[in-house]
Amino acid sequence: MRSYLVSRVLGMVPTLAVISVIIFTVIQLPEGDIVSSTLDRLQAQGVDVTEEYVQNLRAQYNLDKPLVLQYFYWAGNFLTGDMGYSYLFSRPVNELVWERLGYTLSITVSALFFTWIVALPIGIYSAVRQYSIGDYVMTSIALVGLATPPFLLALIFMHIGFEWFGVSTGGLFSPEFEDAAWSWARFADLLAHLWLPMIIVGMGSAAFTMRILRANLLDELNKPYVVTARAKGVPPAKLVLKYPVRIAINPFISNIGLMLPGLVSGEALVSLVMGLPTIGPLLLQSLLNQDMFLAGSLLMWLAILTVVGILLSDLLLAWVDPRIRFE
Template identity: 40%
Template sequence: MLRYIARRLILAIPVLFGISILAFMIISLAPGDFIDNFRMNPSISREKIESLEREFGFDKPVIVQYFLWLGQVLRGNFGYSFSYHVPVFSLIWGRLGATLLLSITALIFSWGIAIPLGIYSALHQYSFSDQAFSFIAFIGISIPNFFFALLWLFMAARTGWFPIGGIISLDFHELSFFGKIGDYLWHVVGPMVTLGTAGLAGLMRQMRGQLLDQLRQDYVLFARAKGMPEKVVIYKHALRNAINPIVTFFGFALSGLLGGAVLTETVFNWPGMGRLVIDALQQQDLFLVMASLLLSSLLLIVGNLSADLLLAWVDPRIRYRFG
């Protein structure tokens, strides 16, 4: 098992390498660079622009820029953000907590609701409650996130039940330890529901469809004919087969943990990575974009790996060759 994991991780290195070349080239080939905002400033002279180009290394060919960057990365230095003047990872770490808090709670929210509802709908196909759940879930998927977020904030402003965006209250530093946790949770509800409802419908329909497929299989008919209790038929046999694609889905969900919530973050003033990275992209803050891309790629790789391992655990038919 460990050998299998090790092999997958070693294989990930060339993948990351390839991603870094592609990403670096595409960003560099895109028109303009970080200095464009300086170029449009009426009070900055051409000499200064040229000295900035040298300072940021834009006067060198892209290939040279890439290898200079790569050399630094291999030594553990991911470079400075052009606009913040601090090492990129100190920025990313600062925002990682908020991002993970939001994406993990949203993940728990949507999976915690979608899976049971999907199972329930499959078992009560075409009943009133099945239709009702589907209807609600589709409302969730069809309202754009930013609009849902604004509606939520409007509700929060009118009722005062929830904060109008943000991650902590004004008096956060005076709160007790549990008070602080409560404060975080109180603030996370809005963005969590916004994000969670968007993913709900797809997952629920997937679960429902998979389970219905399995319930129509001969082995289910056979098990029922044999007189096996209905609960065992469904939960021990059908569900276990139905959950397979959902687990793969989960691996993908892991990779989306870091960057999947830009609009929601913006509307809710959530100080997460999404906004940081979008800003960096617009400004062409090269090293910051590269670092976040690499981190997201790493998560995708880890997500896929853990999905595969989960599959092996869920489905005894799957055996990885560990050699």
């Protein structure tokens, strides 16, 4: 177990290294860079730019070095915790990313919990009472949930909130807490705003999870080991939870890591619509403006989250399923 853990963590290093090369290549692909867009802007404002100034700027961002060297500067700084300077916001990337990364994580992780808390009981109910009225109702709701894009759901919720209740549902904070320092009151305010994006982001995956769980469970319900357990006298509720459900949820545990990227990209659209201060909108802006340090750092963080998520779900699966060997 311990050597498995060590080898898996070590295995993440080359994976992330390859991803970093890809990310660096991608953000270098478009024509132009920070300097050229700076020049464009300055020239548009009628500022006379000297050749020396341009050289200085290039040297400052290491843009005068060969591309390979530029990559190592970028990667090396990233490892030491310096994610570079955002030209777009005229601030270090470090200052921009941390808080937003936190919000993104809280929305996606809470959406993940929402998915499970909703999908698990409903999926089990739908399978155990297959073709009952409750099953049909839940199935219909799930299909609507699957078919509705999260950003549309966000618009609908915001519209309802504004038209019927007169509250603005955008953002993660009430205006009075927007720029306040962290306090319990601000935290409570965050929780009061978090539930709506959580539901909107988690709705699709909850519907999906519920449908798959229902199908998996229907496959398991009449397996011989379930009949054996019933013949042994295990009470009905315990029977379902201990035997078929335990097997039917395995694929989901292994998929938690893979669900994260989907939730993050779903969160990006929802955040744009609802004006949430997460990394989704920031990523979009940085890509549009060729703010390469910001874009690269954000993409790198998403990659790290995904790889760590997959590792966690693999470990979780190995923990719940004794058939998984560590060799």
